Amino acid sequence: MNSINRRQFIQLLGGGSVLASSIGLVACSKQPSASARVVIVGGGFGGATCAKYLQRFDPDLDITLVEPKQKFVTCPFSNLVLGGMREMNSISHSYDAHTKRGIKVLHTSAREIDPAGKKVHLANGKTLEYDRLVVSPGIDFRWEDVEGMSSDDVEKLPHAWNGGPQTVTLRNQLTAMPDGGTVIIAPPANPFRCPPGPYERASMVANYLKQNKPRSKVLILDAKTKFSKQPLFMQGWEQLYGDMIEWVSGDAGGRISRVDIAGKTLYNELGEAHAGSVVNLIPPQKAGKIAHDAGLVDSSGWCPVDQRTFASTQHPDIHVIGDASLAGAMPKSGFAANSQGKVCAAAIVSALHNTTMPEPSYVNTCYSLVGPDYGISVAAVYRYAEDQGIYKVDGSGGVSPADADAEFRQKEARYTRGWYASITSDTWG
Missing domain, CATH: 3.50.50.60 (FAD/NAD(P)-binding domain)
Incomplete structure (x- = not known):
């Protein structure tokens, strides 16, 4: 990663498959999963990605995604709706592709999590049992x-x-x-x-x-x-x-x-x-309500996790990804949640198959539009070390150059739109 230049790096990130290919995990491992039950609460960038890659890594898993919205409306590009440059339907994404893959998608809310009984009680009155639970609840407000x-x-x-x-x-x-x-x-x-x-x-x-x-x-x-x-x-x-x-x-x-x-x-x-x-x-923030109700947060209001696997330090059979988690140096962004969803999927499948988890690599890129034809960006690669958790790799990524000309800013604006199409396809497509 460090040997390519910044523009090549961002283009690779825009493809949405850097982490998946680096994991290199396949389903044919030492032990069968015996149709282990994995429940994911929250269908945003973290949860929807995790569900998709769990199925990709092990098609035999029994995967259920719990998300109240029929279509997920992204925060990324919502600013363009505010500015009159986009319509709401262009930032709304369905779960049709997940259903076609065999993932069960339940459009209801998780009302209560029972870590001891390994159960999720839903707002529609149903109860789901799980072998592994992924909680990707996003944020709530202070x-x-x-x-x-x-x-x-x-x-x-x-x-x-x-x-x-x-x-x-x-x-x-x-x-x-x-x-x-x-x-x-x-x-x-x-x-x-x-x-x-x-x-x-x-x-x-x-x-x-x-x-x-x-x-x-x-x-x-x-x-x-x-x-x-x-x-x-x-x-x-x-x-x-x-x-x-x-x-x-x-x-x-x-x-x-x-x-x-x-x-x-x-x-x-x-x-x-x-x-x-x-x-x-924009109020101060904390982890989503269900994380608090389930006892997954610490005094900070966010969820401490093993940053290698995203297993909760409070309840090891529950993984927390996305904005709600304390993920070291990684920012709370859609791309970071997408990256964490893939690592978490790899960790779960590795554990269920009793195999060694590949060394994780995490990525983040964040494009911003200053004007319709004026884009800027920041990108980084992250690694994990036992003594410091997730840290930013020195020299990876970087920010847009301050002395860039108008053509460069226009290209980054085009990359911004391409990035959004790619990341949403990787998450919900």
Whole structure:
């Protein structure tokens, strides 16, 4: 990996098969799986990928995927919906391919997990027994950290940090706001899902405003003092939008302590008020609710795991992947969850067949659009070491060059769209 150049590396990642081919696992191993039962809770980038690759590695497994949504709406590219560049159906993905593979897909929720009895109780009244359980629950929100706001207020101040109806609500608020209004985006402190996401959102909103409401502004009130790909974003903002986007860091008044829902006003730690025509407060985050209910989290609110196999350190027969897990140096991203799903599948099949698990390799790439024809990216390869968990391989990947010309940015914008088509096909196709 380290011998190829960065552009070749990103193109390989876009193909979605780097990790699968590096695992090289086949079903014909020392011991038969005897139709072992594997249940996966959550059908996002982590869970859907894990189900697919479990079936690929061992077609004899009895695999059940539990996911309430008939179609999964991705957070990646939801910012393009907000900016008017995509429709919701283009970021919605069905489970038809999983069903055709013989994976049982149940569109209901997991109500309770019984680790001792190895059972999952479902909202539809059914109970599933398992030999191995994979929990990929995504995120929930720390409403208690936001004074004046609760989950009941999301229609008025949609966070839209789960792709779906709130994406449409926020888009409608943007189209309805008057020219000259201010859109406030308030990202949370780390860790949270998709570190570059709020800043791509600001970019896509600014692109829409520039074309339709050019007297408007985007104000980012950030809980952090720095953010992912910051120099590249800021360079693009200045080039494409002039002074339309303003970023305020956490130590300069960007950290929000209180919300006035009715007045669409955010108050920072200094007591200063910021009112907006549209307010997009993204709350602090934690692992999805079912992980808390099952006792899979620690004091951080996230799920500690054996970072080689993603087996829970609380309940070893349960694996936790995706945003909910504490995965060392890996970010909480869709591509990371997809990569973890493949490693987890390999770990489970290896354990069921009593074979040695291949040494895992994890990858992540994250594209962001600053404008329709202006893309930037970050990519890395990760390895596992017993003494440090998952770590980033020195010299792997990297970020887009700061001195790139317009043609390079256009190519990365095309790669962005290709990446999305590839990763969603690898996950749900």
